[in-house]
Amino acid sequence: MNRTLFYFALAGIAVVLQTVLLPPILQGDYKPDLILLLVVYLGLHEDRWRGGLIVYLMGWLFDGVSGAFPGLYGFVLLTIFLAVRGIVSRVNTESSVLLLLLVMAGTVLQAALVSFALDFFRQDVSVLSQIAWQLPVQLLLNFVAAYFLLKLAVWLQRAFLPRSKLPGLRKLDSRYEA
C-alpha cells in the first residue's frame, strides 16, 4: 500500500513538473515524459496485475491533465507496461543502461500508440505527421531526463538510505563497479 502511494506521489510530482515547472524553463511545447520513465520502471519491478492497475490509473490521472481524449493514456501506458513486462524475464533488470534503452523504446511505442489511437479511432484527427516531426526531440529529452533522474536517485539513496538499494539501479552505483 505504501509503495502504491509512493508511486502515485511520484506521478503527482511528475505531473506538476510537466505542467507548471518545466514549461517556463524549456520555453517550448516539448517536455520530458517523466510518467513514461515511471511506467518503464514499474514494468521492470512490479508484477503484472498490481503494476498494471497502478499504471492504468496513472494513465487516467495523465488524461486529466493532457489532451482531450479520456482513456487514451490509460490504454497507451498500460500497453507500454505490459510490453516491458513481456521482456523482463529475458533481460538483466539490474542494468541501468537497459532502463535508458527501454525509455527510448517506450517513447517510440508511445508515439506510435497515440497516433494509432487517434488516427484510427478519430478519422477527423491526424497527429501522425506532427508526432513524427516531434519524435527526435522528445527522444532526446526523455533520454536526458532518464539519465539525470537515475543519477539523482542513486545520489539520494546513498545520501539518505545508504544501507538499502533501489531495484534496477545497481549498475549505476559506483560501489558495485569493479
Added chain:
Amino acid sequence: MWEWWQKNRPLLLCAVLLLMALLWYSVNLRQQDETNFLEGVVLRLTGPVQSGLSRAITGAADIWGHYLYLIDTEKENRVLHENNRKLSAMLAENDEIRLENERLRRLLEFKDAQEIETLPARVIAEDAASWFRTVTIDKGSERGVVEGMPVVVAEGVVGRVVRSSPRFARVLLVTDASSAVASLLQGNRARGICRGKGERLVFDFVLRQEEVKVGDRVVTSGMGGVFPKGLVVGEVTSVDRQKFGLFQAVEVVPAVDFSHLEEVLVLLRRPQ
C-alpha cells in the same frame, strides 16, 4: 485445451486487458465533450497545486530577474548599489506592472467591444504531454465556465473549454491537432476549416479557384457554433495550389503567441 489455456493464460489475459482499455477509450470518445468524474477529480486536485506553484514561479522569476543577478556587483559599491538595486527592482516591477496594464487594457478594450459576456482568467498550467496543446485556467463552473465555451485574447482566438471543474477549466488550443475552427478569409470570404498542427494551423477545404495570398487574414466564420463570427485566427504564411485536386494547401500562423499566454477571456456563451 486446458493445457493450452494454462500455457497461454498470461498472454491472453494481457490481451483481454488491453482490449478492455482500448474499448473503454473508444466508448469515452462518444462522451468526449463532457468532463467525466475522474477528470473532474484530477482537475480539482491538481488545479490548486498548479495555481499556487504558478504564482510562486512568477514571484521567483521576478526576484531572480530583478534582484539576485545584481548581487555580484554589490561588492563594488555597497551603498550605491543598494539604492540602485531597489530602484532597479522598482523600475522592473513598474515595467512589469505597465506591461501587465497594457495587456489588461487591451483585453478590457476587447472585452468592452464584445457583445457577449466575458470572464477574464489566468493561465496556470500547460499540457502534461508534448503531443497535445491544452492549458489550464483558474476559472471553472462556479463562475459559469462550461465545456464548449470559446476562449480569446485581444489578438485573436485561443481555443475552447474542453473540461471544467468548479474552480478550474482546461482549454484546448486552436493549435492542437484535434482542434477545428470554421473560418474564412477576411478579404475574399473564402471558407474553410482551420486545423491545429503543432505551432501552426492548416486552412483546409479552400477551393482551388479561390484567390489566396500570403499575408491574408483568416477570421472565424461563426459557422461551427462555438466561436462568434469575425475573431482573428491568424495570417496566411504559405499557399500551395497543386495542379490537381479540389482544394489548395494553405498554412496559417496563429495570431496569438501561445508561448506567452498569461491572461485570457472566456466568452460566456454556450455552444449552439
